[in-house]
Amino acid sequence: MTAFWFAALAVLLAGPVPALLARARWTWRVPRAALVLWQSVALAAVLATLGAGLSSLTMLFTEQPGLPFLARHGLAQTTLIGLGTALVAVVTVRFWAVAALVGVRTRRRRRHHREMVDLLHHRDAASAVDRALLGEAGARVLRVLTGPARVAYCVPGVGGNRVVISDAVLRELSAEEVSAVLAHEQAHLRARHDLVLEAFTVLHAAFPRVVSSRTALDTVRLLVEMLADDAARRRTGSLPLARALVQLASAPGEGGGEGGEGQGGLRVGADAVTRVRRLADETPDGTDGRTGRPPHRGLAAAAYTAAGCVLGVPTLAIAVPWLTASWRAFAG
DSSP states (O other): OHHHHHHHHHHHHHTHHHHHHHHOSGGGTSHHHHHHHHHHHHHHHHHHHHHHHHHHHHHHHHSOSSSOHHHHHHHHHHHHHHHHHHHHHHHHHHHHHHHHHHHHHHHHHHHHHHHHHHHHOOTTSSOHHHHHHHHTTOOSSEEEEOSSSOOEEEEOSTTOOEEEEEHHHHHHSOHHHHHHHHHHHHHHHHHTHHHHHHHHHHHHHHSOTTTOOHHHHHHHHHHHHHHHHHHHHHHHOHHHHHHHHHHHHTSTTOSOOOTTTSBOOSOOSTTHHHHHHHHHHBOTTSOBTTTOOOOOHHHHHHHHHHHHHHHHHHIIIIIHHHHHHHHHHHHO
16 A cells, blocks of 8 residues: 555645645745745655655565465556556656756756847946946846846856846836845845756656646745845845836836746746735845734744655655565565
8 A cells, every 4th residue: 555655645745735835825924934845845746756656566576476466456456556656657757858858958048048148238338327236236247238128037057147137127227126136136046046946847847737736836936036035125125126026017028037048037927916015014034014023933933844744754654664564575
């Protein structure tokens, strides 16, 4: 039955659990802890999938010889073991294939994007004040592009990070708002949020659609943006960042162009209202701006504890007994 429990756990962690967790709004109050919980759920789903396949195989090799496998276990259990093994094989192959494909395509797209940004960059577009502001931003490489749209995003990669910002942003946003935008993009680059999103993209593509949840990927993207918002408002305050979000959300071209190439880049589409409200509700130190309540340390601790349980409990309850029994069978 070990294979069955592993398979059931994998299906549960790949579909229903992410769907329920995505509906929770407490995660917005502690996005870092919530993101750790999401990562634990994703990792546990992968480990459970591998465990289902391995336990099915060990069952075939560790049982005592005698009657055929079908006669010993019956048609129902034999069918479940066969289906579970097939599902595990498909998911495992898809996982590594998709991981390699997504990694190659993403880095190729980013390299091409950086080349295009370098070609479109013009150094003399900004005023002296703007150049001083951009110089203080601390970005490794900053490019200023022409165009009517308000655009702000970053392109990470081994070929050098790029923070892409249009001259419309410099022209129409205040200096404080531009600083908030740059701080947001720098937070993405420092924390390598692109790797977090890439991992969840691979996981979503690897599992079959019947058990995979698109909501997980969308929710993680929102939490990543909230983490960058928190880093930005600690440097510039909540009000300039909220004003910048409103300005970019109302832009004709809609700022924040990830498009699969940039990282996040102040994604302001349908999430703008949610993020602005969150900035208004909480102060930079995590306290509630309206009630003055203390930081959500207890909530964060609960989320970290849940993340540890998601990884630890299945290991202790299922994996350890299975490994022990398998070792004894092989040794005997």
